[in-house]
Amino acid sequence: MLKFVDLFCGGGFGARGAVKAGATPILAVDAWQLAASTYKSNFPSAEVICSPIEDLDPIELAKKYKPDVLLTSPECTSHSIARGAKPGCELSKETAIGIIPWIETMKPRWLIVENVNRMKKWGRHQELVSAIESYGYTVNDLFLNSADFGVPQARKRMFLVCDLQGSVITQEDLFALRPKSVNSARSIIDWSGIYKSRPLYREKRAQATIDRAERAIEALGRGKDFIIVYYGSDYAGGWQSLDAPLRTVTTIDRFGLVTWENDTPYLRMLQPPELLQAMGAGSKHLLSHGSRRDKVKLCGNGVCSPVMETIFKKITSIETKRIKLAS
Incomplete structure (x- = not known):
């Protein structure tokens, strides 16, 4: 069973998909207390820390936590087209660079970076990719639309799926594992x-x-x-x-x-329960903390669960094949 550390974990929508694929969250970090509380309600066995990642010491945490997968969703506000014409905040964008010390100290077999696709227009995007590659990872740069994975929402996101052992993963590989159903907005309405x-x-x-x-x-x-x-x-x-x-x-x-x-x-x-369905998180996911506005924000910040589920299924299949070959 794969174990993962979840940085910028939000309310745990991506983690819900990973868990559905058989993985286990062992540590989650988010700077927003309400997100951390929501994550803890959904995954009580995980340690959840409310803090910016730059205020934590990954060297100390790496002594306790040895993940197979480091799952990260750096802040995307300043990359997103939804922010309109407001100038981008470079400090917000640089949260992506902040994952490098965690990669260096935890040395996970797998690394996943999720963000809006416009992140590729950021001047330091290639610096991030090159830094990941410098630690020996093969970086699979994927552009995925959640609607292609049976989610009743058209949500296009960049996923860097990175492997220390050189696996090449394509969009077609993931499509072969995705649900075949196509869901419409009508399906989320109460x-x-x-x-x-x-x-x-x-x-x-x-x-x-x-x-x-x-x-x-x-x-x-x-x-x-x-x-x-x-x-x-x-x-x-x-x-x-x-x-x-x-x-x-x-x-x-x-x-x-x-x-x-x-x-x-x-x-x-x-309403939030309808948006929850649009995130593909299903009825098992709890939105038990915060106001209505907070719950909308949690959904908007999330990763569609079925997309992450499919990525983790692919990783699990590669891991299973490796173990069989070694035995």
């Missing part, structure tokens, strides 16, 4: 009526919201449910069909669901 909607046309409703809804109604016809996309790239007119995967979940409220009562459209925001 249709029970527990979440109350308000009429779309109401006092103080922003005109931009109404305009987006009316573009959807014009395209779909009246009486058809759909999702409004409040911000981000507006290439589809600020709305999307329920029959497509949800667009990327971010750290603030982004999606509103428009439904109909007779001929009247109603609107409500998607």
Whole structure:
């Protein structure tokens, strides 16, 4: 059974996939207390430390923890297109470089680095890759969309899957292990009526919201449910069909669901349990800490569980083959 250390662990969405593939978290680190508490609730056997990684001594921790896999998701805010036109914070980006001392001291067989694909445009991205390679790792640079792994969300991310023993892993290798189902945004919606909607046309409703809804109604016809996309790239007119995967979940409220009562459209925001389903974390994952806003942020910061599950399945298959050949 593979053991892993989880840096920038968030609420443990990526870890949920790793555990589903048979791995065990032994140590997790995150600077946000609420994320650390959420992780601990989901994986009580792991030690969870709330701290920036640069404030910890990996040499001391390496005496206690010997992971097979070092799983890392450095802060992506300053790389992400979702941040709009705000200038990037170089210190935020440099959290990725901060993993190097952990690699050097823990010497895991496997290293996984997850981030937004725009990280490749960062000036120090190649420096990071070269540094990883200098420790003897083969770096498999993969660009994966969670929707290709049965997740009801189109979330495109970079994954560096690195092996000390030279394994070459391709996107096609992972596709061979992925779930064959394709899930739509419709599948994440709680249709029970527990979440109350308000009429779309109401006092103080922003005109931009109404305009987006009316573009959807014009395209779909009246009486058809759909999702409004409040911000981000507006290439589809600020709305999307329920029959497509949800667009990327971010750290603030982004999606509103428009439904109909007779001929009247109603609107409500998607709720954390629905976003949890969009992350592919399933009903076993707990979001038991924090406010509604906090829970949305936890989802937006997460790694889609089925993608990480598939990566860990591939790693496990390589490890199993190695053990058989050695015996």
